C-alpha cells in the first residue's frame with residue numbers, strides 16, 4: 001500500500017535544541033536566574049510562547065504581555081544568529097540516507113514541526129526542496145499533543161492518516177501522531193517514548209533493514 005512519512009524537525013532532522021538552549025539560557029540569566037539543560041528538556045517540541053511561560057515559571061518571574069513580547073523577539077534574534085550559521089553537516093546521522101531511500105522508493109515525505117523557523121532551517125541545511133509539504137508553527141493553531149500538525153501534513157500529502165508514519169523525538173509528538181491514528185517512530189529513550197509504535201535509540205537506527213521491514 002502507499003505510505004508517506006511526516007518528520008518532526010528539531011531532534012529528528014537536526015539538533016536545534018542546543019541553539020534554543022543557548023538563547024533561552026541567556027534570556028534567563030538576563031532576568032537573574034539559572035537555566036539548565038534539564039530545564040531545556042521541558043521545552044522540546046513546545047511552542048515558542050509556551051516555552052517562555054515555562055521558563056518564567058522556573059525563574060518565578062512575572063512579566064507584562066509587552067515585556068514577554070519583546071523577550072520573545074530578542075530570544076528569536078539570538079536563536080536565528082545560530083541558525084544562520086547552520087550547514088548540511090548538521091543533518092543528524094542516518095537522515096540523509098533515509099531521505100535517499102524514500103526518494104528511490106517514491107515515498108513522499110512532509111515536515112510537521114512546531115517551529116516557525118522550520119523553512120529557514122531546512123534551507124540552511126539544504127533540504128528545503130526535498131519535502132513534498134511543509135507544516136510549521138505558522139500553520140497550526142493547536143500545539144502537539146494535538147494531532148493538528150500531522151493531520152494537515154497528511155492532507156497536504158493527500159494521504160490517509162493511517163498510511164502516514166510520523167518520526168518524532170518528543171513525547172507530545174508521539175501522542176499527537178497516535179491521536180492522528182498514524183504509525184509513530186520515537187527517536188530517543190525507550191521508557192520515555194513507550195507509546196510509540198516503534199522506538200529507535202537515535203537516527204542511526206534507520207538502517208535499510210529496518211526500513212525494508214517497516215515498509216513491506
Ligand code: B16
Pocket residue numbers: 008009010011017020043044045046047048051112113114115116117118137
Ligand atoms: P520556534 P519541533 C520545536 O521544534 C522545538 O522542539 C521547540 O523547542 C521550539 O520551542 C518550537 O519548535 C518552536 O520553535 O521558536 O523556532 O518557532 O521539535 O516541533 O520541530
Ligand code: MG
Pocket residue numbers: 008009010011012044045168169170173
Ligand atoms: Mg522535536
